[in-house]
Amino acid sequence: MKQAFTKKMKRETGTAYLFLSPTLFVLLLFIIGPIVFAIFLAFHKVQLLGTMSFKFVGLDNFVRMIDDTRAKIALWNTLKYVAIVVPCQTMLALVLAAALNAGLKGEKFFRIVYFLPTLTSSAVLTLIFMWMYNQNGLINRVLESVGLPTYNWIGDPDVALNAIMIMNIWATAPYFMVIYLAALQDIPDSLYEAAELDGANAWQKFWHITVPYLRPVTSFVVIMGLIGTFQLFDQSYIFSAGSGGPNNSTLTVVLLIYQYAFKTLGTMGYAAALAVALAIIILIATLLQRKLSKEESLY
C-alpha cells in the first residue's frame, strides 16, 4: 500500500514538473541564468567585443572598489538620496491618504488627480521637470515672484541631486498613497468611535489608531521605497545626459554600473561586481528595516 502511494506520488510529481517545465525553462533562461551569469562576471575580467575573453581574477573587482573614488561618491549620493526620499515619500503618502480618506467633498476627483503622476513614465516626467527646472523656467519664475532665491537647478552641483529628490518624491508618493488608502479602508470604525467616546481629538486618533494599525503596510512601503530609491538611474541619467555631472553630484551606483558596463570597454566584470555589491547593500538595508519595524507577519 505504501509502495503504491509513493509510486503514484512520484508519477504525479513528474507530471507536475513536466507541465511546469515551460515556465521553469523561461525562468531559468531569463531570470536565474542572468543572475548566475552576473555573479560569474563579477569574478572575471571580461572583454565582450571582438574577440570575447573571460579571465578569472578572483576578488580583484571587489578590491578595486575600495580605491575607486567615483564609486564612493556614487554610494554616498545614493545613500543621501535614500535617506531623504524614503521617509519623505512615506510620510507624504500617509498624509495624502489620510486626507483623502477623511470623507471630504470631491474625494474621488482628488484621488485621480493625485494618482496621475504615477501613470507618467519616469523618463517623460524627468524631461518635463528639466524643462520646468530650466534657469528661466516655471519653478524659478514662481520662486522669483514670491521673492525667494532662484537656483540653477540642473547646472549647480549643490542643488542638482535635490532637484531630482523633489521630483521623485512628487512622482512616487501617490503610488504608495494608493496602498495606504486601501489599508485605511480596513481599519474598523468601531476603534475610532471608541476613541471618540474617550474624548480623543483628530490628531490623537490619527497618531494612536491609524499609524499603529498601518504599521505592516508602512513596512511594505518603506521596503519597496528602499529598493526603488537604491536603484535610482533614469532620472539622474537623463538629468546629466549620462555623465552623472555636474561634478559627480548626480552620480548614483546604478549609473556608475551603466557607465562601466557600456561606456568604457573591457570593464564589464567590474560593473557586474558593483551590481552584486549593490544587491548586497539593498539586502542588508531591507533586513535592517525588518528588524527595526519588528514586523514579521506580512512576509
Added chain:
Amino acid sequence: MGKTKWMAALGITTMLFGSLLAGCGGGEKSEKANGGSKQGEKVEVTLAGWGGNPSEQKLLRQTLDDFEKKHPNIKVKYEVIADQYMDVIKTRLAGGQGPDVFYLDAFEAPALIETGALEPLDKYVTDDFDINDFEKPMLDAFKGKDGKIYGFPKDYSTLALFYNKKMFEEAGVEVPKTWDELREAAKKLTKGKQVYGFGVAPELARLYYIAESKGGKVVTDNKASFADPKVVEALQPIVDMHLKDKSAAQPNEVGATWGGEMFGQGKAAMVIEGNWAIPFLQDTFPNLEFGTAEVPMINGKKATMAYTVAYVMNKDSKKKEAAWELISYLTGKEGMKTWTSKGYALPTRKSVAAELGFDKDPLRAPLVAGASYATVWQNGTNLPIIVNNFNNQFVSAFLGERPLADALKEAEKTANREIESK
C-alpha cells in the same frame, strides 16, 4: 489511463518548447537566407547611424538611392539609432547582431579598433578609390596600431568663432584675432546677466586645443597628464572670464542646452562652435545676423579642433563585399559630393572640397581654413575615461568651487587610477 496522461503532458510540453525555440531561432534563420549572396540574388546591407536633422536625412537618403540605382543587386537598410548611439552599437556588436556598416566617431575609434570588432579595409581598396585624396589627419584617425585602415572618414567639422554682428556693432568691437582681444571684447559685450560676451562649453572636447596651447599635454602615453602647470596656465583664462570678468557663461546658466542655442537666443555675443551650428542658426533663428571667423590665435599660433566620423565595417558581417561597395561609394568622390553638397558637413576629400568651393563660402571659409592646423579629437584608447574625469572636475573649477590646479590634479589622479586598474 496513466499512459495517455503522460502522452498528453509530453505533447503539450513539446509544443510549448517547440514554439519557444522557434521564436528564438527565427531571426537567425532569416539572416542566413539573406546572407547567402548568390548571383542575381538581392543582398541587403544594414547601415546604422545617428539621426541628424531632416535636411541631412534627405541628403543621405538621396545618396543611398543613387547607390542602389548603380548597384541593383544591393539593397541598403538604413537604421537610425537616435539616442546613446555608441552604447547601442557596442551592445549589438557584442551580441553578434551588429549592422554591416556603421558610423564611428574618431574619438571612439582607437578603443573599438583594439577590440578587433572592426574589419580592416586595406585589402578592399583599389587604385581608383584614390586614397591619397583624403585629408591625412582625418584618415590617420582611423588607423590601428598595426597601421591598417579601419574606416574612411565621411566628413568632418572644425570649430570657428561665431559672432553676433548687431551686438558687435552696438558695442563697437572688432572681431577678435587673438585670445587677449577676445577677452577684452567679451567684457565690452557683456550686459549683466542678460547677455554674456562669450558662451563657453566647459568640456575637454571643446577645450583640448586651448589646453595644449602653452606646450603642455593633456594625454601622455595613454594616461592623463592634464595637471601639468602649462595646461593649467592655458586654461586659467577661461575660468577667470567666468569668475573674475563675469563675461563668460556656460549655456545651462542661461537656460540653454548648448552653445548654438545660447548664441541664437542672443544670450551670448560670441561662441566657438562647429559647422553644425550654421544650418541650425539659419533654420531656428532666421533673423539672426551672424558671422564666422577663425578661432582667435593663442600665443601667436592658430589652433582649433576637428571632429570626424567614418564608415566602418563589422568584422562579423556576412556580406563584406556588398558592405565594401557601400562604403566605397559613400566615401568615394561621387557619394561624398552628394552628401556634402549642402554644406551640413565638410568633405574629407580634397578634390570634393575644391569642387564644391566651400573655401570661398563666407560662413564656411573659416571652418575649411581650420582643417590644415586643427587638432583631431582623439587620443588613444583611454580618452573616454580621461574626458569623463576632466569634465567633472573642470566644471567645479569653472563654477569657482576650488582652484583650477587642485581640481585638475584630483581629476588626473582619479583618471589614472581608473586606467591602471582596468
